[in-house]
Amino acid sequence: MTVTRSDLADFSYFLAIARHRNFRLAGLELGVSASALSHALKGLESRLGVRLVHRTNRSVTLTEAGEELRAAIATPFEAIGQAAENLNRFRDAPTGRIRLNVPVDAAPLLLAPVLPAFMDRYPDVEVEIVASNRLLDIVDNGFDAGIRHGGTVPEDMVAQRLSADLRWVVAAAPPYLDRHGTPERPEDLQAHRCLRVRIGDGNLYRWEFKGPDGEFAVPVPGRITIDETRAMLALGLAGMGLMYGLEPIFAPFCERGDLRLVLEDWATTGPGYHIYYPGRRQVPAALRLLIATIRELRPLGF
CATH class of the missing domain: 1.10.10.10 (Winged helix-like DNA-binding domain superfamily/Winged helix DNA-binding domain)
Structure with a gap:
């Protein structure tokens, strides 16, 4: 035929x-x-x-x-x-379409600050972002690359760092703290209302801290469990309980006085964001340029 x-x-x-x-x-x-x-x-x-x-x-x-x-x-x-x-290589400007799978927090913290400059520089490139905390196989799901915290990148992938290490903190609205008091040590959390988080693999996240004897994780009590930062912020700002997350997420609200950090002496630092992709094929030009733009502008340090 x-x-x-x-x-x-x-x-x-x-x-x-x-x-x-x-x-x-x-x-x-x-x-x-x-x-x-x-x-x-x-x-x-x-x-x-x-x-x-x-x-x-x-x-x-x-x-x-x-x-x-x-x-x-x-x-x-x-x-x-x-x-x-x-x-x-022979075009004045690259073309193509990039599909990225990223954690929900990475979209506003890492990508939103750099995409305006990137799209202005490379007007013929399209970017599709799927923001999800579920752990997906990027190859099976048709993504060019994924972004995760260092240490959670699949071992068979090539990874590049995109940010400095990130600080994890506990925050609450002042009305909550005025009503229920301020925890002084991680063990005090057992007497508080905590907004628990279910992570991408389906497990409840144990809040991590660093003390004199090193790092440790605490299973926290709470009647509300969520799996997405925006919902957690809405509830936390309404005074529903203590929240645990990345410091940059809480920073704008702390500056306005809508949130207050607690247990800062116990805060721990975790690996920053890394981008990863299969190593068996050449990296698309548009993806290489996006990585370079993030590393140049450093929205979360480097």
Whole structure:
């Protein structure tokens, strides 16, 4: 059979479906809807005369023919994509699209301060940010890179530091402290209302401190558990309890007097943010330039 331009486009869609085994995730990678992918796949299967994918409400798997097609065309398509990316060396300004998976706090603290300058410098680059505290596999989910705190980056990834180490502190609204008192030592937290945090792996976060004998973690009491900083801030500012988080998150509210830090003598410092990506392929030019811009502007130090 003769391969048409439509076939080539649909082959790229098929490869994304094969990578993710999920139409929605494949669509997010390619910037098209899941229904458009489904329509394209049906057209490709019709033209080829074979079924490539088994679809149910819960799963997407490749047929034997689909596995054979994926194995045959994956490497050539990767080479074509890399060749197109390499052309950025000859352009006056790079082009491309970057998909990033970042913790919720990293979006306002690390990316928001640098993106205005980055977008002005490189007007042909698009950036998609998925802010989530869930621990995702960036390759399986179609991201070019992820951002996490140092020490939580997967070992099989290449990582680069983007910030200085970060201080973790306890904060509360003055009305809460006026009503319930100020804790002087971490053990005093057992008599307080704490806004507990459920982290990306589903566990409750144990508040970490540093004392004369080193670092230790405290399971804190609380009737409210949340998994996102904005909700925690809203409740904390309303006087609902003590909060634990990154000092830069609380800093603007402390400057206005809306929050007050407590237990500062026990505060600990943790690894800063790192960006990470697979090492087996060349880093896209647009991603390299974004990393360089963050390291140049240093919104969280370096």
